[in-house]
Amino acid sequence: xxxxxxxxxxxxxxxxxxxxxxxxxxxxxxxxxxxxxxxxxxxxxxxxxxxxxxxxxxxxxxxxxxxxxxxxxxxxxxxxxxxxxxxxxxxxxxxxxxxxxxxxxxxxxxxxxxxxxxxxxxxxxxxxxxxxxxxxxxxxxxxxxxxxxxxxxxxxxxxxxxxxxxxxxxxxxxxxxxxxxxxxxxxxxxxxxxxxxxxxxxxxxxxxxxxxxxxxxxxxxxxxxxxxxxxxxxxxxxxxxxxxxxxxxxxxxxxxxxxxxxxxxxxxxxxxxxxxxxxxxxxx
Amino acid sequence: xxxxxxxxxxxxxxxxxxxxxxxxxxxxxxxxxxxxxxxxxxxxxxxxxxxxxxxxxxxxxxxxxxxxxxxxxxxxxxxxxxxxxxxxxxxxxxxxxxxxxxxxxxxxxxxxxxxxxxxxxxxxxxxxxxxxxxxxxxxxxxxxxxxxxxxxxxxxxxxxxxxxxxxxxxxxxxxxxxxxxxxxxxxxxxxxxxxxxxxxxxxxxxxxxxxxxxxxxxxxxxxxxxxxxxxxxxxxxxxxxxxxxxxxxxxxxxxxxxxxxxxxxxxxxxxxxxxxxxx
Numbered sequence: 239x240x241x242x243x244x245x246x247x248x249x250x251x252x253x254x255x256x257x258x259x260x261x262x263x264x265x266x267x268x269x270x271x272x273x274x275x276x277x278x279x280x281x282x283x284x285x286x287x288x289x290x291x292x293x294x295x296x297x298x299x300x301x302x303x304x305x306x307x308x309x310x311x312x313x314x315x316x317x318x319x320x321x322x323x324x325x326x327x328x329x330x331x332x333x334x335x336x337x338x339x340x341x342x343x344x345x346x347x348x349x350x351x352x353x354x355x356x357x358x359x360x361x362x363x364x365x366x367x368x369x370x371x372x373x374x375x376x377x378x379x380x381x382x383x384x385x386x387x388x389x390x391x392x393x394x395x396x397x398x399x400x401x402x403x404x405x406x407x408x409x410x411x412x413x414x415x416x417x418x419x420x421x422x423x424x425x426x427x428x429x430x431x432x433x434x435x436x437x438x439x440x441x442x443x444x445x446x447x448x449x450x451x452x453x454x455x456x457x458x459x460x461x462x463x464x465x466x467x468x469x470x471x472x473x474x475x476x477x478x479x480x481x482x483x484x485x486x487x488x489x490x491x492x493x494x495x496x497x498x499x500x501x502x503x504x505x506x507x508x509x510x511x512x513x514x515x516x517x518x519x520x521x522x
Numbered sequence: 523x524x525x526x527x528x529x530x531x532x533x534x535x536x537x538x539x540x541x542x543x544x545x546x547x548x549x550x551x552x553x554x555x556x557x558x559x560x561x562x563x564x565x566x567x568x569x570x571x572x573x574x575x576x577x578x579x580x581x582x583x584x585x586x587x588x589x590x591x592x593x594x595x596x597x598x599x600x601x602x603x604x605x606x607x608x609x610x611x612x613x614x615x616x617x618x619x620x621x622x623x624x625x626x627x628x629x630x631x632x633x634x635x636x637x638x639x640x641x642x643x644x645x646x647x648x649x650x651x652x653x654x655x656x657x658x659x660x661x662x663x664x665x666x667x668x669x670x671x672x673x674x675x676x677x678x679x680x681x682x683x684x685x686x687x688x689x690x691x692x693x694x695x696x697x698x699x700x701x702x703x704x705x706x707x708x709x710x711x712x713x714x715x716x717x718x719x720x721x722x723x724x725x726x727x728x729x730x731x732x733x734x735x736x737x738x739x740x741x742x743x744x745x746x747x748x749x750x751x752x753x754x755x756x757x758x759x760x761x762x763x764x765x766x767x768x769x770x771x772x773x774x775x776x777x778x779x780x781x782x783x784x785x786x787x788x789x790x791x792x793x794x795x796x797x798x799x800x801x
Binding site: 239240242243244248249251252253255256257259260261262263264265266267268270271274281282283329332333335337338339343344345346347348349350351352353354355356357360361362364365367368371394398399402403406455457458461462475476479480483490493494497498500501504505508 | 538563612619622647649653697704769779780
């Protein structure tokens with residue numbers, strides 16, 4: 239079969255349709271993106287080479303948009319990763335105790351994950367503005383409202399998803415291990431930290447990785463919930479890149495340079511984080 | 523683990539019920555407000571609609587008539603169904619080829635597809651939308667092709683992983699029985715791929731259905747999909763900020779998702795978890 243498949247005819251039939259789509263939508267734009275980050279342009283056809291000028295402008299921009307967006311995004315990501323995973327793990331522990339109605343609870347907790355980012359953003363805008371109404375302000379009044387609003391939204395969206403992964407991990411912990419720990423006189427807390435947790439480290443890796451990249455790359459929810467307000471104070475990286483491209487004429491090259499930096503950060507985080515957490519996993 | 527005492531079990535169940543209420547509350551609040559007038563939504567968002575604040579189905583009428591819910595729903599459905607069908611057909615074929623043919627270009631292509639999964643959309647969005655314009659892909663048919671290109675990474679990754687677990691002997695037997703590549707794939711391999719196909723379909727459908735940015739950049743002003751229509755209500759594309767109409771649109775766009783979820787929950791949860799590899 240391999241011999242037959244190697245003929246150009248079968249490559250054309252099986253791979254070329256996907257390959258053409260991949261070239262047009264991803265690969266060519268990706269390479270163009272790298273090139274364009276070193277150019278001045280307004281559409282892709284009038285690009286003029288300017289060297290690292292765009293990258294310098296990212297950091298010398300008097301508004302400091304990129305650096306502010308980066309620190310906001312980093313802080314948001316850290317808080318989200320910690321809160322989402324703690325709550326999700328706690329819920330997973332509750333749902334693996336054989337209580338009645340476990341399946342129904344699982345269905346409810348997972349549901350928000352299916353709702354799109356724009357819809358999620360507006361749902362929470364209504365609720366948070368409703369709460370803040372009592373204080374006579376709204377979510378655009380102070381960046382800290384937008385920040386915690388995004389954290390709450392992210393928790394609501396991702397807890398159920400991560401919980402499902404933790405439940406699967408917890409169900410794979412051999413019950414004999416838990417029993418042995420209890421016979422040896424370990425308290426519930428000690429069993430959790432020293433027996434259960436090391437055994438669910440693969441799930442912790444997956445969930446940390448997923449929450450991290452999801453939070454870091456957040457766009458729709460950010461756009462709908464605050465749109466970056468007040469000013470640009472709650473604009474995360476993805477939204478800042480979008481605004482640089484489409485809201486500031488003459489800054490397209492800078493937008494592309496920011497996008498390349500964003501890509502490098504996402505790639506680096508994924509790489510470093512996987513290596514870090516893998517070394518903590520229990521060897522099987 | 524049946525070691526909890528009865529009292530503790532009751533306590534934990536009450537705790538879970540309270541958390542479940544917190545999870546459902548946001549949806550209930552939106553439904554509640556969708557029956558209220560604009561003024562009452564902003565002044566008392568947590569109040570139940572009363573005779574005074576209720577506007578009946580006015581908000582839904584605005585949603586249907588002025589904002590064109592049905593048209594947006596139709597475009598979302600068309601783009602989602604067709605893109606998912608294209609992705610299933612073509613990325614499945616490509617995945618099988620790339621898994622079975624051991625040449626340098628096959629593995630290079632495979633790694634390029636996998637690589638595309640970690641690249642954030644912002645990296646390619648500007649050149650991609652300009653290129654789509656140049657290639658005349660800025661229309662509801664062209665966007666299907668673009669979704670195939672973006673969906674290929676994750677789909678090929680998932681399909682290839684599964685193809686590798688299918689014993690080669692099955693395909694060899696098919697060859698001996700006179701099957702060409704065409705028949706081998708569609709009559710032998712594709713039926714075996716069914717569980718992965720469901721996963722791939724669900725992951726891509728959720729992504730395309732909820733996608734806001736790609737259709738906005740590629741389709742420009744026309745062909746509003748649901749997320750774009752909702753965003754349009756607030757940015758004043760339909761004349762003024764109509765919070766009541768927004769609430770109705772939110773309810774209308776959540777309902778089909780929840781209905782779909784309740785019907786094929788098992789597949790959805792399994793599919794989403796299988797797709798956890800995507801960063």
